[in-house]
Amino acid sequence: MVTAGEHAGPDGAGVFRALHHHRAPGDPLVLPGPWDAASARVFAEAGFPALATPSAGVAASLGYEDGRTPADEMFAAVARITRAVDVPVSADVEGGYGLAPKELVERLLEAGAVGCNLEDSEDGVLQDPHRHADRLAEVRAAAGDRLFLNARVDTFVRGITDPERVIERAALYVAAGADCVYPIGAPAGVLPLLRSGIEGPLNVNALPGRGPSPAELGALGATRITFGPGLQLRAARALREIAAELLPK
Template sequence: MAEEQDGGRARAVDGSDGAIAAKRARLRELHVPGRPLVLPNIWDAASARTVAAAGFPAVATSSAAVAAVLGYEDGEATPAAEALAQVARVAAAVPVPVTADMERGYGLAPAEFAERIAAAGVSGVNLEDSDPRTGAMVEVDEQTRFLAAVRAAAGAGLVINARVDSFVHGTGTPEERLADAVARGRAYLEAGADCVYPILVSDTETIRELVTGVGGPVNILYRPGVPSIAELASLGVARVSFGGGLHAAAQEHLAALVSAIADGADPYGAPRG
């Protein structure tokens, strides 16, 4: 068992201590096909507290949003230590489980990755199957070995959401991309993932075929053009996330406020005397 010195005493960082184990178990329980876990993705402690205060049972980070607030581009440009420090702040700020978007592990070996995620107090992770720097998809066998290694290092508790990028970086016809996404999703579940995340899928029939074909919990990214959350539930989706969309919308709102100030207007919309 890995340990970390904290105030002169060692503490477990493999996720086996009671508090983390309970949160991880709770996060896994929330993935119910037909009654999806809804995750408005956040980027810092303040936004995490807002989501938790609204009654959501778990909090999820967005790698793109976290990168932006730390001054980096998405795609693992954020140093691993900074990304982990940010998700640790989030986890410490809220009483609910936190699942962190960790791209493809920021280049960390699975054992180190699992240890540092546990030390950060994280209950779940997103791990994608394309190289964040090049966009090229990783071969299925390589990705399944990676996921299996993370599972072995982290133990049974960590909730792994395996992103499937067939609709982003894959090739071929829509039917071929769907078949690839289903095959990858099934392989990732067999390798130890708890949920699969075919990102950028938007039409009802494709979502239906993914849920049926994968045969396990499916996460859908909510964005314009995607069926409503109620419709996604009827399709058997187990998790709905918002990615970097909320952060982008918050930035747009901030830009409008700043523009109003620059124009000499009241940014809060109060009547001027």
């Protein structure tokens, strides 16, 4: 058992950052998404070197709809997860809950996170990329090297299918200090184009049990694989099956 904050700071973030570099094609960093302390322990004990919480999965575990979790509850949930495992944990904090960059960084570090996702849409609307890049730069300035900054690009999930729009946003975000770019919802077929046009690590979401495998996505250009709430949803389906078996016939 560890305490929240043990993996925060330059060393924890440095270990996490190093996991993203010098990876062979077809060997992406696979980061399961724990939604509570128990699931985090399962993934850590299975041998994964790091984890990345999904905001939607955590929201479901707390009884909220995606995007409706109060900031205090999200950070408390992240802290319970980081205390439960001895591997680095990155946290999905959606758009940052309206917190000033310095406070956001402090809350993440207090919770024991070594990195975070920050998305570039709010209430379903894409933000101006230059304004979002300015915010990322402020978060980077406040965090220094203490956090790994994963910049989520929401164009595909907001109906903009031109991959060049992703590449344009990614360039701004990397220049602002993002360690990684996450074009959520990107079709597998455009990954080689995104890989050729985006500097640094590329995060791709996989669908557990469906679509290309993590290794196949890695061969297409993904540096790291996350699953959003997919693992929590799969676990919920398994529980529903168990519950059905328990009911009197």
